Amino acid sequence: MPALTLTYFDFDGGRGEPARLALHIGGVPFEDRRVLFKEWQAMRDGMPFRALPVLEVDGRLVAQSNSINRYVGKLAGLYPQDNLQALLCDEVMDAVEDMDFQIGSTIGLDAEAKKKAREALTAGPLPHYLEQFQARLEAAGGEYFADRRLTVGDLKVWMLVRWLRSGMLDDIPKDLVDRVAPRLVTHAERLAAQPQIAAYYAGRKKA
Numbered sequence: 500m501p502a503l504t505l506t507y508f509d510f511d512g513g514r515g516e517p518a519r520l521a522l523h524i525g526g527v528p529f530e531d532r533r534v535l536f537k538e539w540q541a542m543r544d545g546m547p548f549r550a551l552p553v554l555e556v557d558g559r560l561v562a563q564s565n566s567i568n569r570y571v572g573k574l575a576g577l578y579p580q581d582n583l584q585a586l587l588c589d590e591v592m593d594a595v596e597d598m599d600f601q602i603g604s605t606i607g608l609d610a611e612a613k614k615k616a617r618e619a620l621t622a623g624p625l626p627h628y629l630e631q632f633q634a635r636l637e638a639a640g641g642e643y644f645a646d647r648r649l650t651v652g653d654l655k656v657w658m659l660v661r662w663l664r665s666g667m668l669d670d671i672p673k674d675l676v677d678r679v680a681p682r683l684v685t686h687a688e689r690l691a692a693q694p695q696i697a698a699y700y701a702g703r704k705k706a
């Protein structure tokens with residue numbers, strides 16, 4: 500097994516969390532390097548694309564969350580071996596990335612511009628993507644997005660759903676997912692109840 504260091508911000512979510520979770524679930528040893536927001540500016544220019552997550556593999560630094568997800572998914576046994584199932588897994592991960600980017604672009608806006616941008620997202624792109632995720636989940640059998648088992652694709656969609664339902668995003672109704680794509684809520688609950696995932700977050704609460 501290569502020596503792995505995964506670097507991401509110190510919160511339970513976002514682009515780095517699927518890889519973090521996958522490594523924990525798969526029992527793959529890695530250094531879990533957590534960056535505080537106050538530390539970020541000083542290290543930003545040293546990152547390949549001035550962003551996190553990054554993964555160090557035997558001393559080589561690589562970036563891009565979905566590339567990292569695929570790689571650690573393979574190490575952890577959470578990425579499909581079948582080409583078509585891998586494609587279905589990739590499709591949802593990249594679609595989540597579209598939404599992460601669009602929501603992320605509103606974060607630094609002033610209150611009025613943020614409200615306008617988020618209302619526009621809530622009126623169009625977000626429900627559309629959520630409906631598409633739900634349709635893909637149903638087409639894949641209703642429980643998981645690919646391979647009829649847990650993959651990094653499930654973890655990535657779950658992070659988006661959890662973020663949208665958290666109430667942290669002003670001007671995006673936190674019941675949007677429940678209203679538009681309730682099967683994604685069931686999917687999220689299924690993942691949260693998986694023994695390794697539940698144990699991981701129980702351990703985080705105690706820490």
Ligand SMILES: N[C@@H](CCC(=O)N[C@@H](CS)C(=O)NCC(=O)O)C(=O)O
Binds near residue numbers: 513550551562565
């Ligand atoms: N396409 C990149 C985007 C990475 C990205 O935007 N990361 C955010 C955190 S989720 C970040 O580092 N933001 C800090 C900054 O841009 O200064 C990926 O998928 O990894």
